[in-house]
Amino acid sequence: MIPGIVFSNSLTNVENIEESSNARVPKYYWGYVDRNHTTSENLNNIAIIYGLSWAAYPLTQPEVFREKGSWKKYGNNFGELVFDRDEPFWNWFVHPISGSQLFLYYRANGYSRIDSLAMTFVSSTLFEFTVEIYTEPASIQDLFQTPVLGSLLGLGLENLSMYLLNSGNLAGKVLGHVLNPSTLFWFYEGKVQITPNISQSRINGLNVVVDF
Amino acid sequence: MKLLLILLFFISFKSFSFDNDLYVKGGLSLTQAKITALNGSNDKFHGIGFNTHFGYKWHYLDFGLSSYIYWGDIDNLEFQATDSTIIGDGKYRHVSFGPMLKYKFLNNEVFRYWHAYIGLGPTWSLQTIKLSNFSSTGSFTNQSKLTYQSRGATFVIGIEEELSSKEQHPVFIEGLFSVKKSQKVSVVDNQDPTETNILSTENTNQKIIDKIFTLSMGMTFF
Numbered sequence: 531m532i533p534g535i536v537f538s539n540s541l542t543n544v545e546n547i548e549e550s551s552n553a554r555v556p557k558y559y560w561g562y563v564d565r566n567h568t569t570s571e572n573l574n575n576i577a578i579i580y581g582l583s584w585a586a587y588p589l590t591q592p593e594v595f596r597e598k599g600s601w602k603k604y605g606n607n608f609g610e611l612v613f614d615r616d617e618p619f620w621n622w623f624v625h626p627i628s629g630s631q632l633f634l635y636y637r638a639n640g641y642s643r644i645d646s647l648a649m650t651f652v653s654s655t656l657f658e659f660t661v662e663i664y665t666e667p668a669s670i671q672d673l674f675q676t677p678v679l680g681s682l683l684g685l686g687l688e689n690l691s692m693y694l695l696n697s698g699n700l701a702g703k704v705l706g707h708v709l710n711p712s713t714l715f716w717f718y719e720g721k722v723q724i725t726p727n728i729s730q731s732r733i734n735g736l737n738v739v740v741d742f
Numbered sequence: 743m744k745l746l747l748i749l750l751f752f753i754s755f756k757s758f759s760f761d762n763d764l765y766v767k768g769g770l771s772l773t774q775a776k777i778t779a780l781n782g783s784n785d786k787f788h789g790i791g792f793n794t795h796f797g798y799k800w801h802y803l804d805f806g807l808s809s810y811i812y813w814g815d816i817d818n819l820e821f822q823a824t825d826s827t828i829i830g831d832g833k834y835r836h837v838s839f840g841p842m843l844k845y846k847f848l849n850n851e852v853f854r855y856w857h858a859y860i861g862l863g864p865t866w867s868l869q870t871i872k873l874s875n876f877s878s879t880g881s882f883t884n885q886s887k888l889t890y891q892s893r894g895a896t897f898v899i900g901i902e903e904e905l906s907s908k909e910q911h912p913v914f915i916e917g918l919f920s921v922k923k924s925q926k927v928s929v930v931d932n933q934d935p936t937e938t939n940i941l942s943t944e945n946t947n948q949k950i951i952d953k954i955f956t957l958s959m960g961m962t963f964f
């Protein structure tokens with residue numbers, strides 16, 4: 531049962547809500563809407579993420595970018611593929627978290643789970659082979675673990691954030707948005723507005739508005 | 743009536759599994775390995791870990807990329823790196839990647855909905871060893887860690903549920919056996935975990951053979 535949505539045959543729940551003047555009445559239901567995308571939309575989304583990755587990389591690792599990066603290194607690293615020797619902190623934590631947020635960005639834009647994984651693969655591969663090579667060659671671990679571990683982590687964050695957002699309480703909403711920041715932005719397509727249609731003494735219908 | 747019964751008979755043989763679709767699977771694993779290193783020393787390793795798979799499933803065939811990660815303790819490993827012969831105990835970490843082609847025996851059920859499969863594929867891996875208690879004949883110190891790259895082959899045999907949709911999260915249980923031989927040995931500076939500083943790399947003449955058995959259980963996530 532979706533919390534906050536009452537169907538006309540559940541009259542006892544209606545009476546309980548009416549009697550309790552302190553009950554929260556949620557305005558929105560948070561979820562995901564899967565749909566098809568045009569090639570133009572796919573390219574736009576990939577381009578946006580690619581641009582953001584060029585901006586984010588020097589901002590998140592300024593010392594590495596400044597001291598270890600160069601265009602000469604970029605040329606030398608182009609096309610190279612290695613096993614990196616990074617600590618598990620980077621390969622099992624940082625990269626999957628990045629992958630999970632990419633996954634959730636594409637989910638917010640209406641991609642199905644498997645399509646979001648595929649788009650995350652494209653975005654992270656572009657980053658590995660054309661952005662991060664400014665400082666180091668492309669890593670086999672990162673190529674696989676960013677999208678795959680990232681999407682599994684993203685799936686968990688998706689389920690948890692939807693549960694929290696639909697909890698109806700302020701703490702749940704704050705934590706839900708923190709775990710899944712893509713739900714805060716205009717491109718998130720899964721927000722459903724719930725408008726109860728109330729007659730004189732009881733709720734007898736629902737208006738549901740979905741913006742896409 | 744007879745025609746209808748014949749048609750129903752053929753229709754009932756349709757496999758009610760999800761086919762022609764991408765998937766992501768993951769699982770937990772237990773691993774036991776025998777590492778034959780310097781001077782034929784046999785070192786044993788036990789560990790736990792997890793695995794992830796991304797691939798495409800047809801009806802009988804399944805092709806995907808698999809990654810296995812595990813970690814644990816290793817005792818009495820003998821190793822050669824640059825100018826040092828090293829014997830010691832420590833922590834061992836393994837990550838492998840490789841494509842895998844699997845064939846599923848859909849005409850025979852092991853249990854209800856469960857069918858057996860076999861798979862084969864090449865594999866490339868990176869092993870990292872942080873030694874805590876060791877002796878060294880050269881300049882290797884406890885500020886460094888050893889890594890070596892290997893390549894080999896993996897064979898897998900397992901059983902998996904054949905269900906009508908991925909959303910039911912079919913479960914798999916498999917045993918995986920892989921044999922790998924070392925290619926490159928590196929000594930990496932271990933002082934700053936936020937930086938990766940490779941001190942030396944060499945193509946190794948020593949044959950470090952890993953024979954690994956992994957038991958894994960997992961499911962299809964989506």
